[in-house]
Amino acid sequence: VSTMDTQVVVIGGGVTGVAVLRDLAxxxxxxxxxxxxxxxxxxxxxxxxxxxxxxxxxxxDQESARECIVENQVLRRIAPHTIEDIGGLFVxxxxxxxxxxxxxxxxxxxxxxxxxxxxxxxxxxxxxxxTSDVRLAYAVPDAGIDSWALLRSMARDATEHxxxxxxxxxxTGFERxxxxxxxxxxxxxxxxxxxxxxxxxxxxxxxxxxxxxxRLAGVPIRMIPGKGVMVVMxxxxxxxxxxxxxxxxxxxxxxxxxxxxxxxxxDAKVDDPDDIHVSLADVDKMIDMCAQxxxxxxxxxxxxxxxxxxxxxxxxxxxxxxxxxxxxxxxGDGTADTREISRTFTVLDHASRDGxxxxxxxxxxxxxxxxxxxxxxxxxxxxxxxxxxxCTTATEPLPGADHGIHRLADPLAQVxxxxxxxxxxxxxxxxxxxxxxxxxxxxxxELEDLxxxxxxxxxxxxxxxxVWRAAAMLAEGPGGAARPDPLVGLERFIEERxxxxxxxxxxxxxxxxxxxxxxxxxxxxxxxxxxxxxxxxLPAVTSALLAAPxxxxxxxxxxxxx
Amino acid sequence: MRAEVLVVGAGPAGLATAARLAEDGHQVRLLARxxxxxxxxxxxxxxxxxxxxxxxxxxxxxxxxxxxxxPYRVVGVDALRSGIEWFQRTAGAAGLEHPGTLxxxxxxxxxxxxxxxxxxLPAPAAGELDGLVAVVGFEGFRDFSPALCATGLQRxxxxxxxxxxxxxxxxxxxxxxxxxxxxxxxxxxxxPDFRARLAPGLARAAGEAxxxxxxAVLGLRAGHEPxxxxxxxxxxRLVEAAIPPPSVPGLRLFxxxxxxxxxxxxxxxxxxxxxxxxxxxxxxxxxxxxxASREISIRCEQLVLATGGVAGHxxxxxxxxxxxxxxxxxxxxxxPGAGEGAAATDRSVYVGxxxxxxxxxxxxxxxxxxxxxxxxxxxxxxxANVRCxxxxxxxxxxxxxxxxxxVALATAxxxxxxxxxxxxxxxxxxxGASR
Numbered sequence: 001v002s003t004m005d006t007q008v009v010v011i012g013g014g015v016t017g018v019a020v021l022r023d024l025a026x027x028x029x030x031x032x033x034x035x036x037x038x039x040x041x042x043x044x045x046x047x048x049x050x051x052x053x054x055x056x057x058x059x060x061d062q063e064s065a066r067e068c069i070v071e072n073q074v075l076r077r078i079a080p081h082t083i084e085d086i087g088g089l090f091v092x093x094x095x096x097x098x099x100x101x102x103x104x105x106x107x108x109x110x111x112x113x114x115x116x117x118x119x120x121x122x123x124x125x126x127x128x129x130x131t132s133d134v135r136l137a138y139a140v141p142d143a144g145i146d147s148w149a150l151l152r153s154m155a156r157d158a159t160e161h162x163x164x165x166x167x168x169x170x171x172t173g174f175e176r177x178x179x180x181x182x183x184x185x186x187x188x189x190x191x192x193x194x195x196x197x198x199x200x201x202x203x204x205x206x207x208x209x210x211x212x213x214x215r216l217a218g219v220p221i222r223m224i225p226g227k228g229v230m231v232v233m234x235x236x237x238x239x240x241x242x243x244x245x246x247x248x249x250x251x252x253x254x255x256x257x258x259x260x261x262x263x264x265x266x267d268a269k270v271d272d273p274d275d276i277h278v279s280l281a282d283v284d285k286m287i288d289m290c291a292q293x294x295x296x297x298x299x300x301x302x303x304x305x306x307x308x309x310x311x312x313x314x315x316x317x318x319x320x321x322x323x324x325x326x327x328x329x330x331x332g333d334g335t336a337d338t339r340e341i342s343r344t345f346t347v348l349d350h351a352s353r354d355g356x357x358x359x360x361x362x363x364x365x366x367x368x369x370x371x372x373x374x375x376x377x378x379x380x381x382x383x384x385x386x387x388x389x390x391c392t393t394a395t396e397p398l399p400g401a402d403h404g405i406h407r408l409a410d411p412l413a414q415v416x417x418x419x420x421x422x423x424x425x426x427x428x429x430x431x432x433x434x435x436x437x438x439x440x441x442x443x444x445x446e447l448e449d450l451x452x453x454x455x456x457x458x459x460x461x462x463x464x465x466x467v468w469r470a471a472a473m474l475a476e477g478p479g480g481a482a483r484p485d486p487l488v489g490l491e492r493f494i495e496e497r498x499x500x501x502x503x504x505x506x507x508x509x510x511x512x513x514x515x516x517x518x519x520x521x522x523x524x525x526x527x528x529x530x531x532x533x534x535x536x537x538l539p540a541v542t543s544a545l546l547a548a549p550x551x552x553x554x555x556x557x558x559x560x561x562x
Numbered sequence: 563m564r565a566e567v568l569v570v571g572a573g574p575a576g577l578a579t580a581a582r583l584a585e586d587g588h589q590v591r592l593l594a595r596x597x598x599x600x601x602x603x604x605x606x607x608x609x610x611x612x613x614x615x616x617x618x619x620x621x622x623x624x625x626x627x628x629x630x631x632x633p634y635r636v637v638g639v640d641a642l643r644s645g646i647e648w649f650q651r652t653a654g655a656a657g658l659e660h661p662g663t664l665x666x667x668x669x670x671x672x673x674x675x676x677x678x679x680x681x682x683l684p685a686p687a688a689g690e691l692d693g694l695v696a697v698v699g700f701e702g703f704r705d706f707s708p709a710l711c712a713t714g715l716q717r718x719x720x721x722x723x724x725x726x727x728x729x730x731x732x733x734x735x736x737x738x739x740x741x742x743x744x745x746x747x748x749x750x751x752x753x754p755d756f757r758a759r760l761a762p763g764l765a766r767a768a769g770e771a772x773x774x775x776x777x778a779v780l781g782l783r784a785g786h787e788p789x790x791x792x793x794x795x796x797x798x799r800l801v802e803a804a805i806p807p808p809s810v811p812g813l814r815l816f817x818x819x820x821x822x823x824x825x826x827x828x829x830x831x832x833x834x835x836x837x838x839x840x841x842x843x844x845x846x847x848x849x850x851x852x853x854a855s856r857e858i859s860i861r862c863e864q865l866v867l868a869t870g871g872v873a874g875h876x877x878x879x880x881x882x883x884x885x886x887x888x889x890x891x892x893x894x895x896x897x898p899g900a901g902e903g904a905a906a907t908d909r910s911v912y913v914g915x916x917x918x919x920x921x922x923x924x925x926x927x928x929x930x931x932x933x934x935x936x937x938x939x940x941x942x943x944x945x946a947n948v949r950c951x952x953x954x955x956x957x958x959x960x961x962x963x964x965x966x967x968x969v970a971l972a973t974a975x976x977x978x979x980x981x982x983x984x985x986x987x988x989x990x991x992x993x994g995a996s997r
Contacts, residue, residue: 280908284881423741425704433704465806468674472707485717486710487674491918498917505913505923506881514873514924514961515602517917522961523604523804525678527918 005198006032006164008381009184010205011171011213013037014044015147015367016311017205018154018165019374019393025161026396027382027389032197033163034186036170039151040452043207044367046276046308048230048264049257050241051075051083051145052368055090055115055138056248057343058107059100064343065111067369072141074371074394075150081403082149086256088142088241089123090115091293092135096246101136104245108140115140127238129294142241144257146406147367148452153398160399169195174202174217180357181217201381204361207311208273214361219354221361225273225309226338228265229282231504234301234460236408237261237294244293248339251289258408259429259459260303263290267339273309282307283503301508303460304500312341313363345373347380425473426466428459436470440477447471447493463497464516468524491526565591565829567981568849568862570836570889571876573598575952575970576868577819582648582978583866584826592823592830593851593860595875597816599953599966604804605778605811606670607649607660607682607971609642610634611964617679621968622664631957633969636932637976645971650682656818657785659685671775671803673706675714678804679964684811686780686789689773689801691715691724696771697803698729698764703747705805706777715775729767729774734759748782748810757788761795768798778802778810785814834858836869836889844946846890863947865890866977868970870953872923873961877954883909885926890948892936895929896956897922920962927956933980934973949977 010021013035024031035041054068076083092101108115116139123137124130130137155165168189175183175196183198204221206213214221236256244252248267255262263286283305291298345365350356360381365373375391382389411430414420420432431454439453447470450456456470457463468490475486505513520526569580572594584590610621618624625634625642634642646664653660662668662682669677670687675697697712708728716726736750750756768774780802781788793800802811823830834853839846848861867889869876877894878886885894894900899911900922912923928936934949951973953960960966 280910419740423704468710468806469704469707472710475710475713476707486713487676490674494917501917502913505921506879506909510872510879510912510923511875513913513917513921514871517921517924518599518602518873518961519806521918521920522964522966523678523806524672524674525676526674527916 001194001196003196003198004032006030007199007385008032008201008203009034009197009199010203011184012042012205012207012209013039013151013165013167014042014205014207015040015151015154015370016207016362016365016373017203018151018158019370020203020205020362020377021163021165022154022158022161023374023378023391023393024381025158025163026392027378027387029382029385029387031158031163032166033158034166034169034171034184034197036168038167038448038452039155039165040148042209042273043308043311044147044151045452046306047147047228047367048253048255048262049144049146050253050255050368051143052366053088053140053142054111054113055088055104055108055140055142056243058111058113059103060247061342061344062107062111064366065107065113067344067372068366069111069113069141071369071372072143075145075368076143076405078371078394078396079150079153079398079401080405081400082146082153083405084144084146084257084408085405086142086144086240088140088243089118089127090138090140090243090245091123091130092137092245093131093292094133094135095292096244098135100246101138104138108138113140127240127242129237129296130242131293131295134293136245138245142243144241144255145367146258149400149406150398152453153400156399166195171213171216176218176356179355181359200358201385202359203377203381204359207363208309210311210313210361210363217350217356217359219350219356219359221348221363222314223273223363224312224314224338224341225270225275226312226341227268227270227275227307227309229278229286229305229307230265231263231283231286231305232303233261233263233297234303235261237296237300242293244289249289251286254290254294254297258455261297263287263297267310269338270309276307276309278305278307278503280503301460302504303462303509304497305503306500310338311363311365312338313346314341315346345369345376347377349380425469426454426456426459428461428466429455431456431466433473436473440473445474445477447474447489448496451493457493457497461512461516462501463494464512464519467493468520487526494520494526563591563858564861565589566862567591567864567866568593568860569866569868570594570849571598571868571870571874571952572596572830572832573868573870573874573952573970574600574967575954575974576866577816577823578645578649578971578974579866579868579951579977580828580830581652581819581822581826582974583981584823584828586978586982588981590826590828591860591862592828593834593836593849594830594832595835596832598870598874600812600816601809602807603809603812603966604670604672604678604680605684605809605815606680606687606804607646607662607967608964609646609664609667609681609968611667611679613963618667620666621681629957631929633955633958633973634965636930636955636957637934637972641975641979642968642972645975646682646968648975649971652822653815653818656822657787658814658818659786661685661688671711671715671801673711673777673803673805675711675716675718677718681968684802684814685786686800686802687778687804687811689799691719691773691775691801692722693773694725694727694771695719695773695775696727696729696768697775698731698767699777700747700779701730701732702741703744703777703779704741705744706803711775711803727769727771729769731760731763731767734763743808744777744779744805744810745782745808745813748779751779751781751788751792752783754791757791757795761792764792765796765798768796771798773799773801775801775803777805779805782810782813783817785818835875839865839890841945844944846945846948849889864981865948867928867948867950867954868952871960872926874953877926879909879912879923879926881909883911885923887928887954890936890945892928892944892950893938894926894956896925896927900926920959924961925956925959927958928954929956934977949980951977
């Protein structure tokens, strides 16, 4: 057992926890973030990538809508390099209720969301693949955002301001005495040892998993994970985001992102946030519903499907929450559909609520509002700690922001500028060998890290042609013989990718499956003898993930406030 | 347009069938959507590499354990023997020696350092690995990593006393794009001058080793001569390791087939997918196709479908869980639970739990009788003048069991027998098959 000390332990490496860590660090408060897996492996990595304008909530959930439009503008300022400024449309189809269009216009006016009214013909000029019977559309400032790029930038800003990040360190318990948490116990999955982090405060930012952390600390938190299923198509189809102009429902959004389009989404209450099963019926429904807006999707090529849990929260009717965020919107209870639960956020102060003096939880919310959520929580915490330094997260740009807004063609322009065409390791995502080599030299030694950092394996072949090349570069990297068998990592990566492909195997993707199988089983003779070891331990600190692009900060244990 | 025999598909089965029929004096036409599996495979002749999860050492013995529906059981071992003999003779005559026998499998080294079981190997891949072995790559060629290959070979062969080292050859100056593919490199190696400049570096990179494992790129147009020439110049035993597609050894074979078919007067059209058939009674009278944006119809007396399974476009796997044969709309079997039209359940039956564990759609195919005519559920022929060969056949998964080229050659042989003038009775009579 090793020990360390800090002022605040933040639990959860999603966008909320990392935004809290950044805010704390910028106010000069010592903090360590602990995460059970890697950054962005929960809801923050399993969503459609929409930077909300807020219009989706402007009719039924106006507090959320206001938060979204404010933060939409803030993130464009502080994190333009993570954003693709593609705009969005809400489109009214013949089957939709015309009255909803008027409600949406009113809601947008009331919540300060700018929009432009377009005729069906005008909408089709902007989005040529829209169905010809679109009657009316509103253009809104929706955008695409890359949550992994945002996480990396926020984490880097935090570590540059003295904070630390411990990855692959799940929380195993707390030391609680006299109504206070004295320490957080975590388990280092890589070194296999327990670590006790003495602290003054604990922030529970575990999102959909916040209830489990609450149980370990002895406080009840009633999370209602709302599972959302998404389908990845092999083409973008649309220039900007396309939303159905109706009450939020299954299959009402198409988000173009990098080289693909993501269709979303369902919303079903699940008991366990780790339940990310995708049914074939969900996939078919996404395709059929989205094809009503963009008919070409009906015969398109679906690459994979995935699900993520929304971190929804509903207070017990009797509970008195000391909420700094606005209260939950009125809505139904106990139904399987979690759409009625507000998308706004709530800070739970467990001192007044549960008699636990030094823990705050932050629940609900959305990626778009993660910075604002962090500010609200840290304001409250700083007040309790007697820290008067103001929040600067809304005005100070994140590392990498000088790149400006991300454009789809940037990677191709870079490849052409460098004359690197042909040096592509991953043709689908335009990843060059030079970039992979730099990452390997900087310490990446997991294919999974290359995937999250560079999108290796994201395109139509789902890794068929690039992943073994990446495995070869890892085998050639520093460390040599001390590394694990490269084929084990390769098999694990292939099987992980496969999980998301299963529900989308038909047509061209069935052929792609058999071609990839002909390569990996037929030519390379991999498997089936070696079972993939799900429990293989992963490295504790993904330094290159955090350090990109400059390769600077590497938040190892003890380098920060410990 | 018309043909006596129309062969649809230019993969291992279509090429072999067209050649055998033309050799027998038929007037043959070959139509295909595009290149077939010669370009996508390991460049060897697989007959039977695995049954279940077990590696097969002796293909002939293992064939006896296969199910009755397996193409080998349908056409019989004699057809396989004849097919393999024909192939070794025909390929050898084209300068592509393929040593090996049906009695036992051999190891083919791959770029991952694995050793895949196969039956016949092209001579450049057939050398034994023993003693000191150097894995040598070519600078700038991205689809072969000596480190990765050597790591795997060392793990697998250390107990045999093999010691593996790595080396890298700087390529001589040549006119090429800044980065290049296996095909471009193989074409460069076709040039004797280039080889003369390459050989000293290759010999140096191998160091003390007498054997060098290199990516399978040692020449394309000149058969196996560039490989043999480099062996002479370096004094090394050179062993080509399989790399991912496109397969240079497969292209050598494809080119040899193409030359042979041209010499035999076979007309062929690539880029013409077969879209449907015209029928009269239980006979197909013509195949509809499309190329250069207009539909064409090719009349034929006999039709051979060598269109492959799902992987080759021979069968479409639809979203609703139904499987459809692409050209003649034949019933598809081999995937339990998958339906046709209204009988469809859902597509979950297509796939298995693990990517590397095999998938039912890999074994989807058309059931045939002993003369390779498609049959209905009761076993009666559906079309009198249609034969199915190769990957289109039910009862086998060419990738998982490693049987693609063997099934292609065995069924090409049987198709030629069945279409031999007045020989169909004899073929049925001698029937090494199981029914």
